[in-house]
Amino acid sequence: MPIPLIIGAAAAAAGLYGAKKxxxxxxxxxxxxxxxxxxxAIVREANQKVETRRESTNQSLEQYGQRKLRAFNGVIADFILTFEQLKNVEIVKSPELEKLTEQDFSQNPLTGLRQDYQALKDAGLGLGAGLSGGAALAFGAYNGTMLLATASTGTAISTLGGVAATxxxxxxxxxxSLAAGGYGMAGGMIVLGGIVAGPALAVFGHILGNKGEQALNTALGNLEQxxxxRTESNIIADKLTAIGDVTKLADNTFSTISSHLRNAVHSLKKTIASxxxxxxSFSNEDKEVTYRTVKFAQLIKAMIDTPILDEQGNLVxxxxxxxxxxxxxAADQA
Structure with a gap:
């Protein structure tokens, strides 16, 4: 009689095991x-953080690019037209410019600014023209040499927007997103600072597989990814913040110097008129007006020649x- 009991016990144990499983x-x-x-939730938050910083940084660079173009079509063009009227100018020999030349700035801002302005006009961005989003972005990010011309020939590029696109x-x-390849977030990580994105995420709103244990293991893997x-996104967000902060500093500084140059050019016009x-033949006071105008023009040129990003897209x-x-x-001369 023990055999049925053993079979019954085994069946009961199997039932309990099945119920437990x-x-x-x-x-x-x-x-x-x-x-x-x-x-x-982690992925959504990471994406949103990067997207917010991306939009802000993009806006700052575009704003800076537009400001530089407005200066070329405004105060810089005004400086060129006014300063080139002068004769017998020996600015480069003046001790007033020693501080600037020691800092490696151009000794002749008129030549450099005239070349840059001509390059802009050759590119179809002369007086009255504006910049598209991509062109403004590139103009804000890069310096004049990288965008406007080659050092040897002075040939202007055909379109600033093409620089941004490439x-x-x-x-x-x-x-x-990266249109050529559609990398999205991962592409952004690879692009900014050479960060190598981890394996492609496989985060699903439903359970994969038929076995609960397999689904849980998959979910835990998703969580780690x-x-x-999130870690990589925080790094990207920090890089974007750094780019944005430097761009805002450049934008504010450029705006201040533009105002100083505008006032100085106005004073120089009055000197020429009188x-x-x-x-x-100028008096020392009138020569000082000229020196001061040139100094601010040099500082504007220095800003134009200072890039925010290098050719690989990294913050300089x-x-x-x-x-x-x-x-x-600029503050010392104001």
């Missing part, structure tokens, strides 16, 4: 669903220091 499987499914929801970082900043994405165009680390030095010089 069923309960365990249901709990695993529930845990997997909760874990996937957590992963999705640079992965600027394309991502301008559009939020989501956390990796004293004529022969610099050698020396730019912030250089802009601050230019700002101090």
């Amino acid at each position: 069923g309960i365990s499987g249901a709990l695993d499914h529930q845990a997997a669903k909760k874990t996937n929801s957590e992963s999705e 640079n992965a970082t600027l394309a991502w900043l301008g559009g939020g 989501a956390k990796t994405l 004293q004529g165009t022969d610099f050698s 680390l020396s730019t912030q220091k250089r802009i601050k030095e230019i700002a101090v010089m």
Whole structure:
């Protein structure tokens, strides 16, 4: 008679084991669903953080690019037309400019600014013209040499917008994704600072597979990948913030110097109206007016020649220091 008892006991044990596995499987499914929801929340937050910083940085660069163009079509053009009226000017020999020349600035701002302005006109961006979003972005990010001309021939590029379109970082900043390849977030990470994105995320709102244990393992893997994405996204956001901060500093500094140059050109016009165009006959006071105008023109040229990003789309680390030095010089002359 013991055999039926043994069989019954075995069946009962199997039933209990099955019930336990069923309960365990249901709990695993529930845990997997909760874990996937957590992963999705992490990814959404990371994407939103980067997107917000991207939009802000893009706006700052475009604003700076537009400001530089307005200066070329305004105060810079006015300086060129006014200063080139003067005769017998020996600005480069004046001790008044020693501080600037020691800082490696051009000794003849008229020539450099005239070349830049001509290049802009050759590119179809002369008086009355504006910049598209991509062109403004590129004009804000790069210096004059990188955008406007080659050092040897002075040939202007055909379109500033093309520069933005062919640079992965600027394309991502301008559009939020990399159109050529559709990398999206991962592409942005690879572009900005050479960060290598982790494996493609597989975060799902439903449970994968039929087994609760398998679903839970998959969900835990998703969570780890989501956390990796969050870490990389924080780095990207910090890089974007750094670019934006330097751009805003450049924009404010450029605006201040433009105002100083505008006032100085106005004073120079009054000097020419009353004293004529022969610099050698100017009084010391009138020569000082000319010197001061040239100094601000040099500082404007220095700002134009200072890039925010390099050709690979990385922040130029020396730019912030250089802009601050230019700002101090402008304050000394104001």
